[in-house]
Amino acid sequence: MSALDLPGWSHAYSGKVRDLYVPAPVVDSVGDVATLDDTSHLLVVASDRVSAYDHVLEPGIPGKGALLTQLSLWWFAQLDGVPNHLVAPTTAPVTLPEQVRDRAMLVAPLDMYPVECVVRGYLVGSGWAEYREHGTVCGIALPAGLQSGDRLPEPIYTPAYKAPLGEHDENISYERTVELVGPEVAAALRDTSLEIYRRAAVVAEARGVVLADTKFEFGADRSTGALTLGDEVLTSDSSRYWDAEAYSSGDRTASFDKQIVRDWLSANWDGEGTPPELPAEIVERTAARYRELIERLTGR
Template sequence: MPGALTTIDLQGALPLIARGKVRDLYEVDDKTLLFIASDRISAYDVVMENGIPNKGFLLTLCTKAWLKILTDAIPSLRTHLLTLDLPPQIPQSLRPTLQNRSMQVRKLKMFPVESIVRGYITGSAWKEYQKSGTVHGIKVPAGLRESEAFPDGPIYTPSTKAELGQHDENIHPDQAAALVGEPYASQIASLSLQLYKTAHAYALERGVIIADTKFEFGLDTETNEVVLADEILTPDSSRFWPKDKYEVGRGQESFDKQFLRDWLVKEGLKGKEGVRMTEEVVSSTASKYQEAYDRIASGVKG
């Protein structure tokens, strides 16, 4: 297996704006950013010491495919993607490494919330529900079992957007509205649910259940439009379950980093810094990401 790209050096070609858990952001010009997806992987808000080979390519190509699927289904949808082509400032020697793990995108004023949509009760939502009968403070029907679909349809459950090294905090939609303001809060909630339902139906036909996912949005300050941004429906930002193995009442197998999360919990390493994944964890996680891409995105044209 080829090595993972965890550190990116543009040799001064573009100014670095930010370095996230996975992506490095550079400024191309006053209206354009370059997102470069590394092979870094995080779990429980901690970045692992080693990465997952090819992960950055898969995340970028998965996002590109989903944007095509979603804009075809929702013609009014605005997205931040301009092109996967690299800007001319990038040195020739770096182009083979960075092509298809990079996106040129519109510079936006990002909203300070992560827009999580949950179709099934699992993860932190299941833990909260067991304690209080709520999800992000929202009262949901009693008697649900683990991994069950919400009987009234998917729910919008936002969180705060934490700085690197900090933890995202689940919040009630009313708190998100206070942070974002109207009419943007209502637009974000409505669009998030529409995107999830569209993607869920598409994936289900391909044998994949999208249990939940996270969207991010920005504001185009020139047009005052809400714009879909960042990564879209990747294994980093979503929980994908195999439809043929789905069974209510237990945790599910998944095509995402749940394998890594489970390993961290089992080894007592959850939330600890400086963790190096074993070769088995790296290999198994890489194959999960590849399968998610193959099932959903590999045949999408354009």
């Protein structure tokens, strides 16, 4: 996860997929370390790295960072009325570096909440595994007789505690969310997440795509305290998308996300040690699905 040398910016942090930069010079009291504190703008750069099961895999997916950024920007534009962290470059005293222009977002720093806001509209993945055993998803009781991939009667909100880099996120109850952030913020996180999911699902459906589930991250605006949507939104890394025509014909595996990577890894790695390198064919198939999704949704 080597940082880029971006003129006018200092590297501050790297996650599994994204890198954060602050306007240079921004240093700590020692004088040589960039910090996320007390800065008015951040540069979020999406890399081509791909992660699965809390591991960053090799190699990356060519063009993935640009595609994720384009899709996030498109979705932010669709979600009018939902405050987000984007800052228009024309209103900021900084510029986007040319070398990352297609995969960078200029954003305002937020005081992020330690909650990953997951919304599930369909029974799939870990939710299906729990349902088969207990008839619940994240402790929420569901009707009997559902099958893998079925649409839920109503979307459900299943938050997770956002663990530090390298650790596993932990599913938590709504009550635990209240303990973490207070009742008002917990309710706002839930209600806003469900609202965005419902709106996005309608948009996707009109374009022949099923939005099965997704996750959001929110923070408080540092000036007003307002709940603000941050990070990426409704990308093929943070969401599970299916082809609607294939789904209606019974094929519930035609996914537009990194499920191809997950499936290959599950079949070729026992979860111990360093994951194996992804074959070229898996990389290309995944890249093709990322490209197809953005074409389907945006028409570009």
